[in-house]
Amino acid sequence: MSLTGRSVRVRVPATTANLGPGFDTLGLALALYDELEVSVRDAPGATVEVHGVGEGEVPTDESNLVVRAMAYTFERVGQPVPGVNLVAHNAIPHGRGLGSSGTAIVSGIMAARGLLEGIATIDHSMLLAIATELEGHPDNVAPALFGGLTIAWTSADGPKHKKLNVHRGVSPLVLVPEFTLSTEVARSLQPQTVPHEDAVFNVSRSALLVAALTQSPELLFESTEDRLHQSYRGEAMPETRDLIAALREAGFPAVVSGAGPSILVLCNDPAQRAQATELAESVSTSSWRSLPLAVDFKGATVVSVPERN
Template sequence: MSFSSRALRIHVPATSANLGPGFDTLGLALAYGDELTVVTREEPGAHVTVQGVGAGEIETDETNLVVRSAAYVFERLGRVLPGLEIEANNRIPHGRGMGSSGSAIVAGVMIAAGLLASDPDDPLELTEDQLLAYATDLEGHPDNVAPALFGGLTIAWTNEDGPRFKRLLVHRGVAPLVLVPTFTMSTQHARSLQPEHVPHEDAVFNLSRSALLIAALTQSPELLLEATEDRLHQSYRGEAMPATRDLVRALRAAGHPAVVSGAGPSILVLSNGPAERLAASDLVGEIAPEWRVLTLAIDIKGATVEEIPVDSAFSSRV
């Protein structure tokens, strides 16, 4: 690729995976995300300026996950990644089950897609299947990267041709609430707590609830409490995050469809309407005031990339 300075702006939403019974399959994009501004430069390598979440903690050179993800796509396509100057404005909490690593990977994939599409010498448009495949290669499973890429509610699976997804529109009555604690949880540790085998009746239970959850989220939100029941993963992880376990139990006992968000420790409440969401928020304020409450919408766009003028890319810098 011949060098020509270009600038992009990327937005990637947070996500919540599993949604209770849909382990490693269902994911939801949330209107709360990270924004990155990217400018190509003649010098090789990368420099990342981080504002917000992760500032002073995450890598700021080519070892940064966003940069590594962009480089992976270029390498797979036999292209050379240009030098990058990146400004990341991060809002997604890290280590809290809101898809921060998947969103970083998607950001890198979208940077690559934007640069390849705008290459003046040899433009290349990546397909949705390619975007999902590259992101899944890096993340290991598609349940978080699919909603981050495409928005809405996604069902993700893998066949002999690679990862696949189906995007669905969520019923307008569904009102998400995300509860974020001060402590973190390693996804790897959370996954290690699950047994290799589960009882047959538990597998059947989750199959029925997963099917019901699709109906509840797209057509009948009044069924969300029963549809979000789970026997495959949440109980096994509960001992590692007792505060999350206890708050989920308290919310569900009060009639609120609360589940562990991703691997935790955040909690997702899929309320049936704003009034029920407000009641759930008030309950959390009474029994767990130390938890941060995020009243969110569902992101229907997914990740976006736009080309912007180079001279205005970092105009917000002081």
């Protein structure tokens, strides 16, 4: 069956991973989106048009991460890779710990899924498997795919996830700096082993954090304490480290967003977000963009676009 003329629109949310103690396990989808339209053409290859974040910076040919993820998905289900035209409207900051690379991967997979509707079936488990193969960690892609709060793990049968609904009282705030940090650099600072008491500490806080996010937002401050990764990565982003310390000293449940350098503050009411923003502006010498964001509950979506006459 020819795909020529098929077109889909994809929308994928930003994500924040770890959430403090939930290292490589917990993730949250945020209401900030990259959107794209992909159209199949007769000629092979790809052309990419980017608007917003990444315009003039990211590749605009087959090496583009969205295109590569889409091609990988076609090959994974045994279908020939078509030529495509792609138009992207990006809002998620790059290199800031908000899942931009995972979002690009999920965007390509969802585009392939939409274009292959009626030809190949890609269910939820396969979506997560393909995304994890490309990204490396299920906690980074599960919330982008499925929305809400996700717990991700890897079993003998491959990556798995559990989606949970977030308490309506949780009000996320993301503070985004002008500087960037690569995930590879952040991970290189992690020790191979940690003290037993630190591991036990994080197990307790991770369990408490799930309860705080789903049932008891008043526990968010205590439940976001961490001893596994943030202190080790602090030397690579001292401005982030120092601002988190100031926020937590003032009682705000602030953590590194993903690998950083953005900061996630899991407030328990909207007014607290304004207070945290004011504090950040008053104590930091760096410039931070304040993004008060809702939790995204839908995850990635794809819809077919009617053929144009």
